[in-house]
Amino acid sequence: MPANRAVAALCLLAYLAGPALACVSDPDAQRMTPETEAAPEVYAILGPSVVSQPTGLELVVCPWNSGAVSSVDVDAWMPSHQHGMNYEPDIEALGNGRFAITNMVYHMPGPWELTVTVRAGAERASYVLDMPIP
Amino acid sequence: MNRLCRIIVAFHLVAAIIAGPAAADVLLTPEEISRTLTHGPWPPAVGPDPSNRVSGNAAAIAFGEQLFHDPDLSRDGSISCATCHVPARGFSEDRPRAMGRVALDRNTPSLMNVGTHRWFGWAGDSDNLWAQSLLPILNADELASDAQSLKTMMADGPYASTYAQLFGPSSDHASETVLVNIAKALAAYKETLITGQTSFDRFRDALELGDMARAADYPESAQRGLQIFLGKGNCAFCHTGPAFTNGEFHDAGVPYFIEPGRVDPGRHGGLKALLESPFTLDGAFTDDPGKRGAWAVRNVRRTHLDFGKFRVPSLRGASRTAPYMHDGSLPDLESVVAHYNTIDMERLHADGEAILMPLNLSDDEVDDLLAFLRSLSDDQPVAD
Numbered sequence: 001m002p003a004n005r006a007v008a009a010l011c012l013l014a015y016l017a018g019p020a021l022a023c024v025s026d027p028d029a030q031r032m033t034p035e036t037e038a039a040p041e042v043y044a045i046l047g048p049s050v051v052s053q054p055t056g057l058e059l060v061v062c063p064w065n066s067g068a069v070s071s072v073d074v075d076a077w078m079p080s081h082q083h084g085m086n087y088e089p090d091i092e093a094l095g096n097g098r099f100a101i102t103n104m105v106y107h108m109p110g111p112w113e114l115t116v117t118v119r120a121g122a123e124r125a126s127y128v129l130d131m132p133i134p
Numbered sequence: 135m136n137r138l139c140r141i142i143v144a145f146h147l148v149a150a151i152i153a154g155p156a157a158a159d160v161l162l163t164p165e166e167i168s169r170t171l172t173h174g175p176w177p178p179a180v181g182p183d184p185s186n187r188v189s190g191n192a193a194a195i196a197f198g199e200q201l202f203h204d205p206d207l208s209r210d211g212s213i214s215c216a217t218c219h220v221p222a223r224g225f226s227e228d229r230p231r232a233m234g235r236v237a238l239d240r241n242t243p244s245l246m247n248v249g250t251h252r253w254f255g256w257a258g259d260s261d262n263l264w265a266q267s268l269l270p271i272l273n274a275d276e277l278a279s280d281a282q283s284l285k286t287m288m289a290d291g292p293y294a295s296t297y298a299q300l301f302g303p304s305s306d307h308a309s310e311t312v313l314v315n316i317a318k319a320l321a322a323y324k325e326t327l328i329t330g331q332t333s334f335d336r337f338r339d340a341l342e343l344g345d346m347a348r349a350a351d352y353p354e355s356a357q358r359g360l361q362i363f364l365g366k367g368n369c370a371f372c373h374t375g376p377a378f379t380n381g382e383f384h385d386a387g388v389p390y391f392i393e394p395g396r397v398d399p400g401r402h403g404g405l406k407a408l409l410e411s412p413f414t415l416d417g418a419f420t421d422d423p424g425k426r427g428a429w430a431v432r433n434v435r436r437t438h439l440d441f442g443k444f445r446v447p448s449l450r451g452a453s454r455t456a457p458y459m460h461d462g463s464l465p466d467l468e469s470v471v472a473h474y475n476t477i478d479m480e481r482l483h484a485d486g487e488a489i490l491m492p493l494n495l496s497d498d499e500v501d502d503l504l505a506f507l508r509s510l511s512d513d514q515p516v517a518d
Binding site: 051052054080081083085086087088089090102103107108109110134 | 168169172370371372374375380381382383429430433434435439489
């Protein structure tokens with residue numbers, strides 16, 4: 001049936017358009033933009049976009065030739081307003097390159113930028129992700 | 135907003151998009167309507183404060199109200215909380231700077247809706263309402279009392295029975311515990327100080343229900359003022375949510391000088407006091423074993439930009455709480471709008487608050503913005 005074919009095509013499109021599927025299958029995962037091409041893929045699964053209330057996100061760092069991730073720094077700022085958050089987020093390693101980030105507080109609506117720095121051994125890679133807060 | 139409401143709002147937003155703003159009988163665009171909905175509903179559903187075991191307790195609320203008006207809480211029986219937090223003035227007062235035993239440095243902040251705050255006082259010296267309530271009791275320039283005097287008062291005076299019913303015999307308590315318990319009763323009372331529904335709220339709720347005919351009852355001038363508030367006025371960056379405040383601290387371009395040679399450090403000083411206080415949500419005096427809310431004091435950042443920042447006040451009931459700003463330097467709402475309309479950029483941090491710049495609103499736009507702001511205060515005033 002044409003309808004079934006259309007659904008199947010949509011499913012295929014959704015599959016192809018999803019994250020690179022290198023190490024994350026969550027359809028809400030957004031690939032962060034690295035500073036350099038050699039950096040491993042990093043995905044952010046954002047929590048609720050709320051203003052001035054603590055929220056969080058999950059970070060997924062795909063396997064890296066430099067070895068196991070030794071640390072992750074996470075922050076956010078509003079480039080157009082020239083200020084960051086008023087609170088330090090908490091970062092918890094969940095294993096397998098996954099990190100739970102809590103107590104992110106975006107205290108104004110508007111365009112925020114999520115910034116992440118990942119370290120493995122002597123290597124370091126930085127990432128950004130545009131994050132509109134309504 | 136529950137799922138049904140979301141569906142209804144989405145339906146009406148789509149309908150409004152299709153029909154265009156003129157057919158909706160309101161001036162707002164669908165995007166402005168969507169943003170307007172974030173400023174409600176009001177009043178918010180606020181549960182008891184888990185850090186205060188007498189929060190929401192009717193006997194504690196009545197006890198707290200008595201204490202609030204009782205000058206015997208002060209060292210010499212001369213002033214009470216209500217001396218500065220005047221009920222008929224929105225629990226604020228009409229002088230620019232508060233007068234305790236001496237002239238104080240800041241305007242008396244309104245206590246209306248104080249139970250919804252994350253930080254308390256102009257500089258956020260406290261992360262909970264009971265901790266904030268004990269500061270003026272102990273401040274030598276305000277009530278100037280002390281824990282031992284209060285313990286004696288609770289042991290021998292007319293409050294002994296009520297105190298014992300709520301907290302147990304005061305003779306079993308260290309004086310500091312009695313002080314905190316008194317502050318918790320005061321906090322239980324202050325949590326009940328909530329502004330009512332305004333014409334803005336009726337407008338906002340009508341929009342949520344898609345009742346454009348009822349929404350159109352909101353004056354067009356106030357609607358235009360709301361559009362300025364959400365748009366070119368940049369007001370809604372800080373005055374967010376149902377309480378019209380993001381609860382954080384900003385440099386609003388008001389001079390820091392209290393008098394020549396003396397400055398008010400604002401949030402910088404507030405954070406110092408907060409982090410030295412034993413009365414935070416992370417401390418031993420909270421009644422919440424889970425220490426909910428303590429993330430804020432644990433995670434709050436200190437930066438050089440904190441200097442001269444002050445807490446963003448709620449705009450609800452603001453018409454009743456003139457004068458304005460942390461130092462009471464602006465006598466009326468017209469002055470506040472004029473301040474932002476012609477803001478002195480020289481008074482701002484060089485690397486902060488990039489959104490503040492002269493608004494250059496016309497006289498008509500100023501009138502519209504004022505009409506909107508006043509519509510946040512046309513609820514039934516609190517009785518004296």
